[in-house]
Amino acid sequence: MGRVVEFSKMHGLGNDYIYVNVMDTVLPNPDKLSILWSDRHKGIGSDGIILIGRSQKADFSMRIFNADGSEAMMCGNGSRCVGKYVYDKGLTTKTEITLETLSGIKKLSLHPGADGRIESVTVGMGAGVPLNVKHGAGTLVGETLNVGEGPTVCTAINMGNPHLVMFVKNAEKAPVASVGPLMERNPMFPNRANIEFAQVLDRNHIRMRVWERGSGITCACGTGACATAVASAMQGYTDPTGCEVIMDGGALTVSWDPDTKEVLMTGDANLVYEGKIEI
Numbered sequence: 001m002g003r004v005v006e007f008s009k010m011h012g013l014g015n016d017y018i019y020v021n022v023m024d025t026v027l028p029n030p031d032k033l034s035i036l037w038s039d040r041h042k043g044i045g046s047d048g049i050i051l052i053g054r055s056q057k058a059d060f061s062m063r064i065f066n067a068d069g070s071e072a073m074m075c076g077n078g079s080r081c082v083g084k085y086v087y088d089k090g091l092t093t094k095t096e097i098t099l100e101t102l103s104g105i106k107k108l109s110l111h112p113g114a115d116g117r118i119e120s121v122t123v124g125m126g127a128g129v130p131l132n133v134k135h136g137a138g139t140l141v142g143e144t145l146n147v148g149e150g151p152t153v154c155t156a157i158n159m160g161n162p163h164l165v166m167f168v169k170n171a172e173k174a175p176v177a178s179v180g181p182l183m184e185r186n187p188m189f190p191n192r193a194n195i196e197f198a199q200v201l202d203r204n205h206i207r208m209r210v211w212e213r214g215s216g217i218t219c220a221c222g223t224g225a226c227a228t229a230v231a232s233a234m235q236g237y238t239d240p241t242g243c244e245v246i247m248d249g250g251a252l253t254v255s256w257d258p259d260t261k262e263v264l265m266t267g268d269a270n271l272v273y274e275g276k277i278e279i
Helices: 030-038 076-088 176-184 222-234
Strands: 004-012 015-021 048-053 060-066 096-101 104-112 118-127 143-147 150-158 162-167 194-202 205-212 216-218 243-247 250-256 262-268 270-278
Touching (some): 004 076, 015 030, 015 076, 030 060, 060 076, 076 096, 076 104, 076 118, 076 222, 150 222, 176 194, 176 205, 176 216, 205 222, 222 250
Parallel strands (some): 015 048, 205 243
Antiparallel strands (some): 004 270, 048 060, 150 162, 194 205, 243 250, 250 262
């Protein structure tokens, strides 16, 4: 019998990952394991795996591996679930913690429910700013590109990872499956990008669907929701002080400070089940 690893299957708005505590152990070849375990027919099934570890800079650290084995810099939905994991398992008693990621240290405010377990988390996502792309002006803000169904207003945002927000008339009918992978690997994005298809409903609501870099179509993307709210506020479509971004898996509330560029994101965190798997 091989080594047995304990894991927790968790999700934020349906964006599901396999969480493994590596504080006192090493998980070999996490990129390869992510491919195997993420398979929804032959594995556990997920958008990837997240390793929760120790940190010399913060309370905890997080490493994310997508379903294709590539390593991600940050995951908003994943970070909320990490907050729930460490609090509910007694690894911390604090409701304000810091989390080290490849895109910097994030601040998490944990909100317990009536049962004492964490039911929602607010994440300080850092700055939301225009992304430098391989493009004539260096950035891409409110420019019209001929993609998808024709001329589409697009804005590229850096949320610690790269995003292209495409404003569409109808998010439900947006060509996510066809245009998403093409734009993910567009030469403008040397490291690929997450692609959001956003429909502005009113000053405080956006309907968004997402093609995630390395994972494909997912139910939700925390950094994608933040990028969408920032791009929309920059162009005056929505109120920066509070916007609800509605995705396939549910909604996140996002606020953006135009002066400091700081983004706050609030949403749920859920445990699906726990188990063991043999390597």
